[in-house]
Amino acid sequence: MKIKTARIKECPYCKSRKITTGIQSGYAQIATGLIGRSSALIHDICTDCGAVLLSRVEKVELFAKKYEKEQMKED
Numbered sequence: 073m074k075i076k077t078a079r080i081k082e083c084p085y086c087k088s089r090k091i092t093t094g095i096q097s098g099y100a101q102i103a104t105g106l107i108g109r110s111s112a113l114i115h116d117i118c119t120d121c122g123a124v125l126l127s128r129v130e131k132v133e134l135f136a137k138k139y140e141k142e143q144m145k146e147d
Contacts, residue, residue, distance in 0.1 A: 080116045080125045088120035095130070102129055104138045111135075 082089050097112035104110065111131035115124050129135060 083118035083121060083123055083125060085123050086118060086121040088118050090119040091116055091125065092119055093117070104134050106138070109134050109138075 080091055083091065094115050094117055095112050096115060101110040101112055111129040111134055114128050114130055116126040117124055
């Protein structure tokens, strides 16, 4: 699995530009509520102060499908 580079360029807390990206997976995955449908979390992290600057799911398409299903039920 290839992790994309950090999206944030500067830490808003300490103004460092030393930002890296890490992945949180295993039991810490985010689930859509459907069996077998979950995604790891990707975090942008400041390597000077340790702040987690941005979190996002790796498999955004799973949540897009869930959103579309929810919208169809409302209509």
